[in-house]
Amino acid sequence: MKKVFSVVVCLACSLVWADEADETGAEVPEVSTRLAMIEVIDVTAEKESVVSDEALDDEVAAILDEVESLEADDGEE
């Protein structure tokens, strides 16, 4: 059990030490560089809607139906 305790303490110390090293040693890129990096990320994941098992409140379900019905009437795509 002592060995287990020692391993955990060592691991915890190394994690704390590693965090401190990151704070002082790693260079944070310029804001403009980081903005350019995120600007070109292609956000494309296609996740289809699925019919959830979760029951909808009657009032919510009714509003959704009414909205759908109005949109069917307005003729837009």
Next chain:
Amino acid sequence: MRKTAVAALLALLLAVPAFAGYRFDTPEDYLADAAALPAWAQTLERHTADRIVIRDCLDREGDCEGRLESLRHLILKGARLDEDDQLRLVNRNINRRRYKRDRRTTAPSVAASGEAKLSNHWSTLLEFLRRGGDCEDYATAKYFLLRELGYAPEDMRVLVTFDRKVRQYHAVLAIRRDDGSAWLLESDNTIVRARQNQYRFIYAVNEHGIWHYED
């Protein structure tokens, strides 16, 4: 027995960061004002113009044309619901729209350098209702619709993640509830706690700022 215990403890310690939840209160992640991301800033500008049209429609039913009539109905009826039901209503209503992939354009900040890098297109609520869109447009449409229902921008962010399951970037709307917890309005109609077990958080935007989670 001891080896098993050590292995279990190590696995637990290593897994903790991977399951950390999304947090709104991390000022160290703040990157810049929303205006610094041109594609998003332009969407906010277009939405400001759209809001005048939406407000006119809410004030006078006769001013509503096309999708505005159903949007008016949704906002006025939705305003009477409690918060949980409002979130479900918005999530379901937006999710049933048509998925349409971006026509990507050259990012303004890199266009001058001559590099052929591309930028996402972010839709306003009205653009999305008329034409559909892809995942970031679903997230922005939910954001703008919840703004119309009175949600504060401080409690919402369009969160761009890396989805480990499909190995693609994915955008989703993150909401902060009264207890400080963060929830995601997913495109599969679920509303789930925002944890990193499926997603790696990359960056987030709202109408005030941009937050970046990777160096």
